Amino acid sequence: MLYFSFGSNMSEKRLLQRIRASKIGVAMLSDHKLCFHKLSKTDGSAKCDIKETGHPDDFVLGVLYDITESQKPILDIIEGLGSGYDIKNVSVKIDDRSYEAFTYYATSIDSSLMPYHWYKQHVIEGAIENGMPEEYIGSIKAVKSITDTDSKRRDRELSIYR
Numbered sequence: 001m002l003y004f005s006f007g008s009n010m011s012e013k014r015l016l017q018r019i020r021a022s023k024i025g026v027a028m029l030s031d032h033k034l035c036f037h038k039l040s041k042t043d044g045s046a047k048c049d050i051k052e053t054g055h056p057d058d059f060v061l062g063v064l065y066d067i068t069e070s071q072k073p074i075l076d077i078i079e080g081l082g083s084g085y086d087i088k089n090v091s092v093k094i095d096d097r098s099y100e101a102f103t104y105y106a107t108s109i110d111s112s113l114m115p116y117h118w119y120k121q122h123v124i125e126g127a128i129e130n131g132m133p134e135e136y137i138g139s140i141k142a143v144k145s146i147t148d149t150d151s152k153r154r155d156r157e158l159s160i161y162r
Helices: 012-018 072-079 117-129 134-141 151-161
Strands: 002-005 022-030 032-039 046-052 059-066 085-094 097-106
Touching: 002 022, 012 072, 012 117, 012 151, 022 097, 032 097, 046 097, 046 117, 059 085, 059 097, 117 134, 117 151
Parallel strands: 002 097, 032 059
Antiparallel strands: 002 059, 022 059, 022 085, 032 046, 085 097
16 A cells, blocks of 8 residues: 655654655655645644645645555554544655555634644754755644653653664
8 A cells, every 4th residue: 555644654763663665766646746745643743734725836745655554554543534534535646656555634614723843843854854845844844843741752752763
């Protein structure tokens, strides 16, 4: 099964801590933009979403992974399928080749929220690790974020990069 990851799971260190997956490469999803407005039911902060815009100049970069069917239910639980995220099929491109994949999109949105610094760092680490363009990485870095007052969670989340 092909999974298009556009948020914190772009970081292979983060994803492989959660499930078994094989990276195919950096893929582009057209007519969408990356937003940090998905309400996290677990910590109340903002997480990533892909918002369909219908504008041909809009795009989201992400990582295309191959996962086994046995790993998908695990990923569904981790991602909160049915509790803030749902699944949709998307067509993504790597160079000139198209792939059909599944991805998650937000069903619980609150545009007033901001992500925690550590969550945004996962997304930045994934973008850097996968050699995404500086301009794209810069747009992620420009997203306003907040400090998580739960220092244990913050330290646990970022420990994979040490």
